[in-house]
Amino acid sequence: MELEEAFHVVGEFGRHQKRLAAVLVLLQVYMACQSMLIVLVGAIPEYHLQTAETPSNEEDFNKLVVFEDLSSIVTEWFLIGRNAYKVSLASSVFFAGVLIGNVLFAPLSDKIGRRPVFLSGKGFSFSFYL
DSSP states (O other), rough: OOOOHHHHOOOOOOHHHHHHHHHHHHHHHHHHHHHHOOOOOOOOOEESSSSSOSSSSSSHHHEEEEESSSSSSHHHTOOOOOGGGHHHHHHHHHHHHHHHHHHHHHHHHHOOOHHHHHHHHHHHHHHHHH
């Protein structure tokens, strides 16, 4: 069956389908922005210590660190040195959540419908934002 024949059997691409396609495209733009946000807020700026001596503990180290003009979660939470792995960990956990969500919610949406799954996913998303 050719594509044109399939359109005649199931119906043309109407106003509702165009609106639905636009919403789905906008959701993908949102997802792309979320992905880029993780990369951008995890930027590691240049930094140096105020003294030449090495601090004995992490608290003293955090007091002596001076960052350059960039502000990110690295500068706010002092994710440098032994804590630098947390920036990559946050990105990995986010993308693992995307992967697991897609694997779990895709078959579920086939069983119970896309609308309840979409609304429950948005509910989970909203509750985790709080």
